[in-house]
Amino acid sequence: MSVITPIRTPAEAGLIDLYKVVRNTLPGTKATLKHRDEAFAVIEAAGLPHRRVEDWKYTDLRNLMQEAPPLAARPHLAETDPAIAKSKAFAAVSGARVTFVNGHLVTTEAIPEGVEVTPLAEALTNGHPLLARMGGPEVARDNAAVALNSAFVADGAIIAVADGVTLEEPLVLRFINTGTKAFATSPRVVLAMGDGAALTLVESHEGPGGVGYHSNSVVEIVAGSSVDIAHIRLNAEGDRALALSTLMVTLGADAKFASTGVVAGGHVSRHQVFLAFAGERSVATIGGATMLAGKSLADTTLVVDHRVPGCQSRELFKTVVDGEATGVFQGKIIVRQHAQKTDGQMMSAALLLSEGAAMNNKPELEIFADDVVCAHGATCGQLDDELLFYLMARGLPRPEAEALLVQAFLGEALEPIALEDVREELTDMVASWLAGRAG
Amino acid sequence: MLEINNLVVDIEDKRILNGLSLTVNDGEVAAIMGPNGSGKSTLSYVIAGKEDYTVLDGEILLNGENILELEPSERAAKGVFLAFQYPLEIPGVATMTFLKSVLNAQRKARDEDELTTPDFMRRVKKAAETLEIDQEMLKRALNVGFSGGEKKRMEILQMALLEPSFCILDETDSGLDIDALRIVAEGVNALRAKDRSFLVITHYQRLLNYIVPDTVHVMSKGKVVRSGGKELALELEANGYADYRELAA
Ligand SMILES: Nc1ncnc2c1ncn2[C@@H]1O[C@H](COP(=O)(O)OP(=O)(O)OP(=O)(O)O)[C@@H](O)[C@H]1O
Ligand SMILES: [Mg+2]
Numbered sequence: 001m002s003v004i005t006p007i008r009t010p011a012e013a014g015l016i017d018l019y020k021v022v023r024n025t026l027p028g029t030k031a032t033l034k035h036r037d038e039a040f041a042v043i044e045a046a047g048l049p050h051r052r053v054e055d056w057k058y059t060d061l062r063n064l065m066q067e068a069p070p071l072a073a074r075p076h077l078a079e080t081d082p083a084i085a086k087s088k089a090f091a092a093v094s095g096a097r098v099t100f101v102n103g104h105l106v107t108t109e110a111i112p113e114g115v116e117v118t119p120l121a122e123a124l125t126n127g128h129p130l131l132a133r134m135g136g137p138e139v140a141r142d143n144a145a146v147a148l149n150s151a152f153v154a155d156g157a158i159i160a161v162a163d164g165v166t167l168e169e170p171l172v173l174r175f176i177n178t179g180t181k182a183f184a185t186s187p188r189v190v191l192a193m194g195d196g197a198a199l200t201l202v203e204s205h206e207g208p209g210g211v212g213y214h215s216n217s218v219v220e221i222v223a224g225s226s227v228d229i230a231h232i233r234l235n236a237e238g239d240r241a242l243a244l245s246t247l248m249v250t251l252g253a254d255a256k257f258a259s260t261g262v263v264a265g266g267h268v269s270r271h272q273v274f275l276a277f278a279g280e281r282s283v284a285t286i287g288g289a290t291m292l293a294g295k296s297l298a299d300t301t302l303v304v305d306h307r308v309p310g311c312q313s314r315e316l317f318k319t320v321v322d323g324e325a326t327g328v329f330q331g332k333i334i335v336r337q338h339a340q341k342t343d344g345q346m347m348s349a350a351l352l353l354s355e356g357a358a359m360n361n362k363p364e365l366e367i368f369a370d371d372v373v374c375a376h377g378a379t380c381g382q383l384d385d386e387l388l389f390y391l392m393a394r395g396l397p398r399p400e401a402e403a404l405l406v407q408a409f410l411g412e413a414l415e416p417i418a419l420e421d422v423r424e425e426l427t428d429m430v431a432s433w434l435a436g437r438a439g
Numbered sequence: 440m441l442e443i444n445n446l447v448v449d450i451e452d453k454r455i456l457n458g459l460s461l462t463v464n465d466g467e468v469a470a471i472m473g474p475n476g477s478g479k480s481t482l483s484y485v486i487a488g489k490e491d492y493t494v495l496d497g498e499i500l501l502n503g504e505n506i507l508e509l510e511p512s513e514r515a516a517k518g519v520f521l522a523f524q525y526p527l528e529i530p531g532v533a534t535m536t537f538l539k540s541v542l543n544a545q546r547k548a549r550d551e552d553e554l555t556t557p558d559f560m561r562r563v564k565k566a567a568e569t570l571e572i573d574q575e576m577l578k579r580a581l582n583v584g585f586s587g588g589e590k591k592r593m594e595i596l597q598m599a600l601l602e603p604s605f606c607i608l609d610e611t612d613s614g615l616d617i618d619a620l621r622i623v624a625e626g627v628n629a630l631r632a633k634d635r636s637f638l639v640i641t642h643y644q645r646l647l648n649y650i651v652p653d654t655v656h657v658m659s660k661g662k663v664v665r666s667g668g669k670e671l672a673l674e675l676e677a678n679g680y681a682d683y684r685e686l687a688a
Contacts, residue, residue: 385490390527393487394537394597395515395545404540408531408580 014068028124039150069182072102083178089204095169103185114165120156136248137276156188163194170200177207195224207238225252231259237266253279261288270299277311289413292325299328306339315346324356403434446497457661473658516548518604522594587614612646624649
């Protein structure tokens with residue numbers, strides 16, 4: 001018998017060396033370290049996921065991650081203040097704010113009554129009752145991005161919203177990355193929602209242009225029954241960034257969850273959503289709008305796990321691809337054997353604006369129950385010439401006519417956002433992306 | 440206003456317009472009639488600048504300038520307007536957003552100032568009232584879920600707002616009920632002016648009772664085969680196109 005020694009890529013070798021160095025300096029108890037070691041063992045054993053790994057078929061991380069940059073240290077005030085001042089995302093949205101710079105919690109503002117924010121580093125070191133609820137739904141286990149985050153997480157937050165608390169204003173999580181040389185961040189946020197709690201969670205991720213930094217954030221939402229959560233996420237990462245992100249959601253009974261993500265940044269990005277219905281009669285609406293140009297790649301990977309009967313899931317993802325960029329959508333709806341009366345519908349639609357643009361759509365259903373209504377669909381096309389002619393015949397020059405159609409296409413994915421100023425900001429973002437495209 | 444000389448047009452190697460010539464003078468209302476498939480809509484698309492066609496010969500002069508090389512939007516800015524035989528539904532584009540964008544795009548192309556929102560609203564309201572278009576309709580996405588007749592009225596509303604100088608109406612009467620036909624015709628008549636010409640494509644004399652043409656042209660197999668005054672339409676109504684099919688061959 002021969003022993004197969006896997007050939008490590010420079011990034012894999014770098015991660016192994018990096019982990020050896022940092023495992024004893026990262027915050028936490030012995031139990032935390034055990035978790036880290038277990039998580040890193042996943043990466044060490046299998047290496048970075050590559051195209052022959054089904055879930056990573058279109059986003060070959062082994063190939064795309066070329067090095068393992070050092071972990072970003074907790075920044076000094078001299079660095080955080082200018083970085084925060086430069087942050088533009090949702091600046092006009094009023095509400096509670098938790099700000100992370102390079103993955104480290106630096107400030108909290110206007111946290112309302114009934115909400116408790118604990119820096120994750122502190123929670124890991126001193127122990128925190130909610131640590132026991134970390135880890136995400138079963139369908140996220142052994143996921144490489146989550147494992148990397150678990151191994152390298154340095155800070156983040158545990159946010160507890162007490163039973164019955166309704167936040168009038170949104171809770172804004174700002175993830176601001178800053179630096180001039182490549183660095184890596186792995187923040188993790190756990191949001192525990194008590195029974196009957198309601199909030200709008202707004203997440204923004206920003207970073208410097210021209211820097212090949214790696215961000216790998218995980219947001220976990222653990223919700224009780226009858227919660228009402230609206231979630232909006234903006235990826236405005238730098239144009240050379242490798243941005244991995246994961247949203248893990250476990251919903252109790254009678255819950256309402258609506259999430260809209262906008263991808264407007266990053267060189268390579270992958271946003272994963274793992275959502276599990278753990279209580280009956282809950283409704284989840286998940287969608288997003290992705291704008292891609294240049295040679296960038298954006299992957300949206302979604303797994304919705306109907307574990308209990310009577311829940312409804314709706315997904316609508318829109319992707320616009322220009323230049324030589326590549327869009328990826330992988331969506332899976334799982335309906336467990338007992339999850340009768342499940343209603344699941346998933347749609348991914350892509351618009352290719354150039355010859356070199358590409359889209360990979362992979363919608364899947366895995367149904368083990370017999371009394372369900374489930375459907376999925378995927379489309380990929382170009383702008384409709386007849387519609388373009390109609391608009392141009394009315395006097396709109398071609399770039400404006402195209403922009404109007406693209407805006408209408410993406411706009412449908414932004415419609416579910418109830419907060420008007422947030423929706424408007426994201427709509428303007430689409431418009432300025434289109435204006436940039438027109439030159 | 441418009442002068443078309445010996446226009447030869449193919450689509451996918453199929454000859455559709457076959458040496459068509461036509462002149463429409465300033466302020467003139469010219470009606471075009473002709474059997475199905477004779478190339479009437481094709482003519483309107485070629486004037487408006489649709490891409491699918493190969494123009495092999497001929498010219499289209501708008502006020503003396505050949506417009507064949509211009510983009511559809513440039514032709515629109517010069518005053519060409521086509522009311523489509525089949526107006527398109529544009530999901531996700533609010534009617535008001537659309538109207539404002541196109542009005543301002545044309546004004547910009549002509550170096551005019553953009554309309555203020557109140558001014559724009561006033562104009563839309565007035566035009567909608569004249570054409571008896573419900574305000575509710577203006578709140579929806581453009582043409583989405585509109586009935587056939589509603590779509591046609593929306594085309595005329597756009598025409599009224601854009602104030603073009605050369606208006607092509609491609610079977611605007613089809614799909615309109617009797618009352619709507621009268622309302623639309625009145626809308627068109629209100630726009631008749633010394634410096635505005637119309638090309639009215641129709642199959643029915645009835646429309647021409649409301650919009651009385653100055654000239655009537657018969658198209659067959661991609662050509663204008665006969666031209667005359669308004670009485671020609673009555674003659675066609677009585678005798679059909681049988682005599683003209685031969686003429687074009
Ligand atoms: N995209 C196309 N591809 C192939 N043939 C076409 C295309 N568009 C039009 N044609 C053909 O060109 C001819 C003229 O069509 P056109 O629509 O201009 O006729 P029309 O006079 O407007 O007819 P109608 O009275 O039915 O509206 C028809 O034979 C039609 O089939
Ligand atoms: Mg026709």
